[in-house]
Amino acid sequence: MNVTLSGLSIKGISTCIPQKLLNLRDLSNQFGETEVERIMKSTGIEKIRIADEGTCASDLCETAAKYLLTEINLNPKDIDGVIFVTETPDYIVPATSVILQNKLKIPTTAVAFDINYGCSGYVYGIYLASLLISSKSCKNVLLLVGDVITPYVNNLDRSLKMILGDAGSATIISEGDDKFSFNIFSDGSGFQTLMIPAGGARIPKSEKTSLLLERENGNYRTDENILMNGLDVFNFAIREAPKSILEVLNQHGWQKEEIKLFGLHQPNFLIIDFIRKKLKLQSDVIPIAMRETGNTGPASIPMLLTVEHKTLEEQDRLEKVVLCGFGIGLSCASVALPLKSTKIFDPIIFN
Amino acid sequence: MKIEKLIRETLFLPDSVEITDAAGPGQIEGWDSLGHVTLISAIENSFGVSFDMEEIMMIESLTDIKRMLQVKGVTDF
Numbered sequence: 094m095n096v097t098l099s100g101l102s103i104k105g106i107s108t109c110i111p112q113k114l115l116n117l118r119d120l121s122n123q124f125g126e127t128e129v130e131r132i133m134k135s136t137g138i139e140k141i142r143i144a145d146e147g148t149c150a151s152d153l154c155e156t157a158a159k160y161l162l163t164e165i166n167l168n169p170k171d172i173d174g175v176i177f178v179t180e181t182p183d184y185i186v187p188a189t190s191v192i193l194q195n196k197l198k199i200p201t202t203a204v205a206f207d208i209n210y211g212c213s214g215y216v217y218g219i220y221l222a223s224l225l226i227s228s229k230s231c232k233n234v235l236l237l238v239g240d241v242i243t244p245y246v247n248n249l250d251r252s253l254k255m256i257l258g259d260a261g262s263a264t265i266i267s268e269g270d271d272k273f274s275f276n277i278f279s280d281g282s283g284f285q286t287l288m289i290p291a292g293g294a295r296i297p298k299s300e301k302t303s304l305l306l307e308r309e310n311g312n313y314r315t316d317e318n319i320l321m322n323g324l325d326v327f328n329f330a331i332r333e334a335p336k337s338i339l340e341v342l343n344q345h346g347w348q349k350e351e352i353k354l355f356g357l358h359q360p361n362f363l364i365i366d367f368i369r370k371k372l373k374l375q376s377d378v379i380p381i382a383m384r385e386t387g388n389t390g391p392a393s394i395p396m397l398l399t400v401e402h403k404t405l406e407e408q409d410r411l412e413k414v415v416l417c418g419f420g421i422g423l424s425c426a427s428v429a430l431p432l433k434s435t436k437i438f439d440p441i442i443f444n
Numbered sequence: 445m446k447i448e449k450l451i452r453e454t455l456f457l458p459d460s461v462e463i464t465d466a467a468g469p470g471q472i473e474g475w476d477s478l479g480h481v482t483l484i485s486a487i488e489n490s491f492g493v494s495f496d497m498e499e500i501m502m503i504e505s506l507t508d509i510k511r512m513l514q515v516k517g518v519t520d521f
Contacts, residue, residue, distance in 0.1 A: 126465070131456045131474055135482040310476045328497050354447035363481050370494065 094277045095344045098227040102196050102269025103219075105436040107161035108262040108399040109153040109239075109441050110386060111144040117255050124251045128318050132255050137362025141387035144241040144259040148317040148443065150179045151189045153261025154237035155196055156443050160198075161263045165436050167233065169198045172265075174225045174234035175205040178214035178391050180289075180421065181240045182207060193237060193308055204230065211287070212358045212420030214391035215237055215262070219416075222266035236264040244317065245289055249305070249313035253321055256361060258387025261443075262395035267414040273430040275346035276337045283423035286325040326420065330364050334419045335371045337427040341415060345429035352378060353410035354432075358418040359383040359393040380405075402437035411435070447487070447509065447521045454486045455479050468505035491518050 117139055121129045133139055144153070154177065162169060177190035177198075190205040199205075202224065210217050215238050222234035239261030246253045291302035302316040314320060334357070342349055355378055357365055362381055369379045382400040383389070389396050394416050398405070405411050411432040419425040448463045455474040457463070463472070469480045484500050487493070487509065493516040503509055513521050 127456045128474070132478065135478050268512075322477075324480070324501070327477070327481055328501065332497055363478075363485055366485060367481075370488070 095275065095340060097272055097274040097344060098223045099272040100268060101223050101226055101271050101273050102267050103432060103435045104167065104233075104265040104267050105161050105165040105438070106262065106264045106398055107157045107164070107394050108158035108260060108392060108396050108440045109160070109443050110260050110396075110440050111148065111153070113143045113145060115141040115143050117141065120251070120255065128251065129255070132251065134150045135361070135363055136256060138256060138383055138387050139379060140385050141243070141255070141258040142260060142389070143243045144443070146239060146244075147299040149183050150181045150185050150239040150241045150259070150261055151177065151193055151237070153241065153259065153443055154239045154263060155193060155342070156441065158193075158197055158235060158237060158263035160441055161438065164221070164438055166266065167265060170200055172199045172233045172235050173203045174222065174231035174396045175199055175279045176208060176218050176221055176234060176236050178208045178210055178218040178236070178238040179240055180209060180211045180390065181242055181245070188382055190237070190376070190397055197235070199235065210391045210421065210424065211240070212360065212393065213418035213422065213424040213426040214418055215394040216275070216418045216422075216426035217277070219266060219273065219428055219430075220277065220426065223273050223321050226266060226268055232268050232444075234266045236266055238262045238264070238395060239392045242390055245317075245319040247305070247314035247318040250318065252310065252323060253319060257319070258389050258390050260386060260389035260396050262392045264395060271431050273428055274341050276341040276344060276427045278333055278337055278425040280329075280423045283325065283329060286322045287320070287421045289317065289319045300415050326338055326360070327364055327367075329423050329425075330360070330419045331367045333373060333425040334368050334417050337419070338372060338415055338417050341427040341429045347413055349374065352413050352415055353408070354405060354414045355379045356394050356397055356414060356416040358420065359397055359419065360388045391418070395419065396440065398432070398437055399440045402439070406437075446490075447506070447513075450486055450490055451483060451506070454483050461508065465507045465510070466505050468503065468508070487513075491521065493518060
């Protein structure tokens with residue numbers, strides 16, 4: 094699906110990360126020093142942010158939102174749309190977005206809904222927020238995107254234990270003079286590639302689903318843990334992300350040579366580098382920023398922007414930006430947009 | 445022997461692990477899916493070639509890698 098929407102702007106972006114930091118080298122006793130070094134070298138990830146027990150994705154997003162609204166001087170009363178994108182809602186029901194609407198003192202007249210998406214979720218969220226604005230349903234939409242995924246990762250599954258981290262983000266999409274182009278791709282035939290099998294209506298939690306079993310490559314997990322077929326995810330990402338990026342550039346009328354920032358989802362160094370090579374781009378236009386946080390799923394693109402914003406602003410690289418997320422679903426989504434007028438803030442720590 | 449050295453360095457293999465032409469993903473410790481992709485990336489960078497996804501998924505052994513390198517015009521590996 095390709096579409097261009099106009100009359101838009103992104104006013105601000107903030108992120109919030111947990112205080113607790115896992116240094117992956119500390120896992121050497123558990124997984125072996127060589128294995129840990131090998132994985133760290135391949136992924137480019139050295140540390141993981143982990144939320145404390147009881148801290149939810151909505152808590153990180155709420156903190157990011159309060160900070161952002163204060164910094165850009167936007168009254169919650171002026172927000173008329175709330176979108177919460179997460180794989181880890183507070184409850185099965187109700188939607189967490191409604192709880193956040195109340196916590197953030199956003200008027201009850203606001204529309205509020207959740208979207209169950211992961212790594213492509215930030216672009217999906219911008220797309221839906223843009224639809225709300227361009228249809229004149231809303232003037233200011235608060236997009237909250239984040240996961241606290243680490244409770245779903247089995248401690249004996251090194252393939253994910255050393256990759257996935259927790260984070261939340263807040264973005265304000267408002268009426269403005271900009272136009273955004275989108276490319277969105279969905280392929281549910283790959284839904285088993287990246288999933289939590291048990292706990293929903295299809296496979297309710299049971300004694301059987303809680304059994305810890307040895308899986309591929311000596312990793313262990315239950316069916317209530319998140320699983321990932323790494324090679325299939327890799328295959329999907331390097332096949333679809335470059336296509337999606339080229340499609341959105343074409344839709345927006347931009348040439349790839351004029352783009353100074355391709356803000357990609359941050360799964361690991363390898364995938365990003367393969368996508369870069371496939372697009373024949375220099376490494377300086379595709380920043381990498383998961384070394385100190387891990388793969389923060391749907392929040393990884395705003396995390397990249399908030400970690401790198403000072404450099405990006407100093408080098409004047411935010412006029413023509415392409416963002417691309419890919420992963421669970423399987424799904425891939427890209428957006429071409431300007432971020433030059435967007436106020437982007439350093440990540441804040443959750444207390 | 446260049447390719448064997450590259451495999452050993454990329455996958456952090458000790459000298460005690462023998463790398464035969466039959467070796468491939470799942471047969472050597474560290475040559476799992478992440479190791480496989482890491483290795484292909486290292487081969488691309490070292491030999492100045494590019495593998496498409498179908499080729500990466502088809503590789504079952506060092507023999508396959510050598511054959512593909514030859515097809516891509518690399519003879520000194």
